[in-house]
Amino acid sequence: MARKKIVPPVAPRIVQPNAGHRFLRYALLFCALLLAAWFSYDYGRTQAPATAEAPLVQSGESEASEQAITGLEQERDTLRQQVTELQQRLQQARQDLEAAQARIRSLQQADSAQSEAQEPAPTAALQSEPAPEPQPAPPTTVPASDDNTLQLENVHIEATESANVFRISFSVMQNGSGRVTGTIWIAVNGFSDGKPSRLSFKRLSSDRRSYVKMGFDLQQDVTEDVVLPDNFHPKNVLIEAKPYGDVYTGTSVKIDWFTAG
Secondary structure, three states, rough: OOOOOOOOOOOOOOOOOOHHHHHHHHHHHHHHHHHEEEEHHHHHHHHHHHHHHHHHHHHHHHHHHHHHHHHHHHHHHHHHHHHHHHHHHHHHHHHHHHHHHHHHHHHHHHHHHHHHOOOOOOOOOHHOOOOOOOOOOOOOHHHHHHHOEEEEEEEEEOOOOOEEEEEEEEEEEEOOOOOOOEEEEEEEEEEEEOOOEEEEEHHOOOOOOEEEEEEEOEEEEEEEEEOOOOOOEEEEEEEEEOOOOOOOOOEEEEEEOOOOO
């Protein structure tokens, strides 16, 4: 029997890399690390503004809100100040108006007292008891100073059936020629509750006319009823004829209050 020859196993040969291959590997690894670092930096750079923009926007909105609130508060304070100034001006205007009204009343009272200063004050008998009925006076005539001056003649005051209604009659005349137009004013002076008072024709007439229309060629006869208020004691009556234009001259007459009838 033949013997087999045993061949011992041959160990593989280990080839050691040379220095050039090792340098190339290190260089490739280093480049790979640099690329990874660059990609990481670029990614962080592109993502950082997006993540940091939100707080900046929120901060800007908060600042704008605070500025708006501050502006509204300033506007509110300004409006309050304007309202206060308007209230002060209104109060001052009211005080000025009250002072002006008081001044007007004072002037009216002084004017009324001055117009009746020459007339005697009513006696105690006049205030407490009815005055005795006076005798009628003769008709009053105002003489004319020239041909263009109007004349008031035949002035009469008559009592009527009504206690407070009286009839005043008179005539307006001229000596010239041509038509006369204008107005006739009537007023009654007396005392109301012991105080001097003047009542205009507008207050005395039943239809509240301010005057009597005047229009005639030679003569105009006037008859008017007047209504005296209660607690009024007449003293005299004033009649004024006022023509329009400059051709004729007006005239007036004041007679004591004497009633006939």
